[in-house]
Amino acid sequence: MKKLRSTIDAVARRECRVLIVGESGTGKELVARHVHWRSGRRDGPFVPVECTAIPESLIESQLFGHVKGAFTGANENAPGAFRAADGGTLFLDEIGDVPLHLQAKLLRCIEQSEVVPVGDVMPIPVDARIVTATNRDLGDLVRSGRFRSDLYYRLRVVTIRVPSLRERPGDIGALARHRLEALAARYREPPRSVGPTAASLLEAYHWPGNVRELFNALEHACVLAPRAVIERDDLPDEIRDAPSADDPQPRSLAAGQRDIIARALKQAGGNQSRAARMLHMERHRLHRMIVRYGLQDLT
Structure with missing residues (x-):
């Protein structure tokens, strides 16, 4: 984590574009926020956009804005995310899911530092630092023709x-203490601690949902634990009952993600809703990933 912190400090001081890669739940948005907070733009806005959460029919308007009357329902002008981030940082999460037909417009916006709202023809200057993130292998997407190579190289300065989290089990204790302190402040109660047996289970668990899943598990324990010390029985079932055998390291980001989803589907008996809850993601997003990785036979 020292290397990660030093990298964040180095890029924060400079106006270069940053691509953050990592599995879902590893804290990519938090890294982006730290880049913003430590930069000269810290007093400007930080505007996060999750590209997968926006319907394809609306993403152009959400990013670049629109003028009144541009389409049905456009009853007033809207600035869009780029202009909302003017003077600050625009964080585009899951950039690999931006439709191919919009990537050319996104590239021009980045290169020219200007946007053309939907329904307009006049470009509007914008001054926003672009930070992007993905849990996909953009290089593979470029080779398969699903992501523009020129945009890829623009983004990954x-x-x-x-x-x-499974690659850094030594950080689990510090992350747990930090989260428990934050939960104590939120619930206005003394901070709890993790007992030795529960701590061993946390360190042995494979964490398919990464830091997000760890934080949710600790909040679950805080809500239900009757004592100041979190014990084994206070943890969620999937952590208490997880096998102790170590999982092999993934061959790549995409391969590791496919293995995690396949394992969750098997544990959930093929039930996508249950698997989505285990992975702490929306069901529709899990369904897209099942199709992407060819795991339909497990459902």
Whole structure:
């Protein structure tokens, strides 16, 4: 984590574009926020956009804005995310899911530092630092023709890789203490601690949902634990009952993600809703990933 922090400090001081890569739940948005907070733009806005959460029919308007009357329902002008981030940082999460037909417009916006709202013809200057993130292998997407190579090289001036939680079990104790302190402040109660047996289970678990899953598990324990010390029985079932055998390291980001989803589907008996809850993601997003990785036979 020292290397990660030093990389964040180095890129924060400079106006270069940053691509953050890592599995879902590793804290890519938090890394982007730290880049913003430590930069000269810290007093400007930080505007996060999750590209997968926006319907394809609306993403152009959400990014670049629109003028009144541009389409049905456009009852007033809207600035869009780029203009909302003017003077600050625009964080485009899951950039690999931006439709191919919009990538050319996104590239022009980045190169020219201007946007053309939907329904307009006049470009509007914007001054926003672009930070992007993905849990996909953009290189593979470029080779398969699903992502523009020129946009890819524009975005990846500096790449920051956020390791999965299973790659850094030594950080689990510090992350747990930090989260428990934050939960104590939120619930206005004394901070709890993790007992030795529960701590061993946390360190042995494979964490398919990464830091997000760890934080949710600790909040689950805080809500239900009757004592100041979190014990084994206070943890979620999937952590208490997880096998102790170590999982093999993934061959690549995409291969590791496919293995995690396949394992969750098997544990959930093929039930996508249950698997989505285990992975702490929306069901529709899990379904897209099942199709992407050819795992339909497990459902």
